[in-house]
Amino acid sequence: MNFSEIINEIYSEVKCGETDGHVASYIPELLNVNPDKFGIALLTVDGNEFCCGDAEEKFSIQSISKVFALSIAFSLLGEKIWERMGVEPSGTSFNSIMQLEYEKGKPRNPFINAGALVVADILVSNLKNPKEEFLEFVKEISGNISISFNHKIAQSEKEFGFRNAALINMMKSYGNIKNDIELILDFYFFLCSIEMTCKELAQSFLPYANLSKPFNYKNFPLTKSQIKRINALMISCGFYDESGEFAFKVGLPGKSGVGGGIVAIHPNIYSVAVWSPRINSKGNSVFGMKTLEMLTTKTEISIF
Ligand code: GLU
Numbered sequence: 001m002n003f004s005e006i007i008n009e010i011y012s013e014v015k016c017g018e019t020d021g022h023v024a025s026y027i028p029e030l031l032n033v034n035p036d037k038f039g040i041a042l043l044t045v046d047g048n049e050f051c052c053g054d055a056e057e058k059f060s061i062q063s064i065s066k067v068f069a070l071s072i073a074f075s076l077l078g079e080k081i082w083e084r085m086g087v088e089p090s091g092t093s094f095n096s097i098m099q100l101e102y103e104k105g106k107p108r109n110p111f112i113n114a115g116a117l118v119v120a121d122i123l124v125s126n127l128k129n130p131k132e133e134f135l136e137f138v139k140e141i142s143g144n145i146s147i148s149f150n151h152k153i154a155q156s157e158k159e160f161g162f163r164n165a166a167l168i169n170m171m172k173s174y175g176n177i178k179n180d181i182e183l184i185l186d187f188y189f190f191l192c193s194i195e196m197t198c199k200e201l202a203q204s205f206l207p208y209a210n211l212s213k214p215f216n217y218k219n220f221p222l223t224k225s226q227i228k229r230i231n232a233l234m235i236s237c238g239f240y241d242e243s244g245e246f247a248f249k250v251g252l253p254g255k256s257g258v259g260g261g262i263v264a265i266h267p268n269i270y271s272v273a274v275w276s277p278r279i280n281s282k283g284n285s286v287f288g289m290k291t292l293e294m295l296t297t298k299t300e301i302s303i304f
Contacts (some may be wrong), residue, residue, distance in 0.1 A: 002300060003042055003050045003270075010294045011040055012289050019196040021278030021286035024258040029156030030060060033259075038287055041198035042272040042295075045210040055198040059275050060153050062257030063094065064281075065191040066116040067208075068138055071230060073110075073122045075220035081122060084176055085115045087233060092259075094240040094283050095163045097170060097277035105174025109237040111255065114167045116175070118187040122180045130187050133218065138194060140217040142204035147196060154193035161185060192257075195285045199262050201273035208234075208253075211267035224248065231267065235303075241288075242282040249293040250303030266301065 015038055025031045039054035073081050090108040092099050100107060100114050107114035127133045136207030138146050157164075164185060171177045177184065196204070207215050208227055215222040222230070234253035239246040246254060260277035262285050272295065276287035296302040 006298045007050045019286045023277045027157045031154045032168045038276045039198040041202040043202045044270045052159040058195040060259035062192045062259040064255045064257040067120045070110045073119045105171040105176040111237045137218045142200045147195040154189040157189045202271045205263045205271040209271045256284045259281050260285040
């Protein structure tokens with residue numbers, strides 16, 4: 001497979017295309033990013049890498065960190081975590097509160113904000129130093145000790161995090177949040193403010209693609225069956241109320257973030273990360289979606 005040629009071709013084609021997306025403005029600090037940034041990094045399980053554009057520039061990974069948080073929680077508590085959240089697509093936006101009331105404070109899945117707040121609560125209950133241990137996990141899985149978070153972004157989100165505060169209060173009223181709300185929100189905003197490059201992101205998702213290698217980072221092991229479940233959740237819930245569209249057009253497990261990043265994996269073949277900050281109304285990068293749709297079309301390989 002000539003990934004290099006295909007990636008370069010897609011990059012040039014997508015870059016010249018139209019976009020009706022906008023940089024996320026509900027976290028004011030995210031607006032400071034150049035909207036024209038665009039990078040792609042594809043890493044194969046057999047050790048090759050292909051990068052294009054701004055693939056080595058750091059950006060805020062936002063909700064992509066929900067996959068790392070779920071991985072740690074799943075490793076710590078196993079199947080018990082599903083007592084507190086479901087595994088169904090929500091069909092609602094990432095920060096929707098409506099469904100949460102109908103369903104008595106039990107979020108549909110770990111990748112909508114409500115679910116990720118429950119996961120954050122689990123980590124706060126079970127880790128001695130949640131921020132440190134989370135960052136150590138991310139450093140180890142990405143093989144890069146320079147990974148850090150952006151204090152300004154975390155602070156900006158805290159100042160304007162009214163919706164997340166509403167979600168967590170609603171869940172607390174139903175008894176699905178155990179710790180102090182401020183503590184969990186602080187940890188959650190920290191997770192979302194982790195910064196990575198496309199290359200680092202692709203590297204850190206390679207273990208979810210490379211099923212022949214045991215998964216054990218910072219003593220948080222996951223079995224093959226648990227990786228299968230995380231990948232299944234990425235395909236059914238990784239793109240909020242556009243998850244069906246992503247599966248339909250791209251056909252890979254993946255996760256997006258409102259910073260404009262998308263990461264996706266092809267089991268046993270590759271991991272790919274794209275970053276372009278202009279997102280659509282569903283919170284997903286317009287160029288990111290387009291790039292991955294073209295990738296599976298041109299390579300003629302997806303999981304389907
Ligand atoms: N930090 C964002 C929030 O909680 C994450 C949303 C996203 O990336 O989709 O609103």
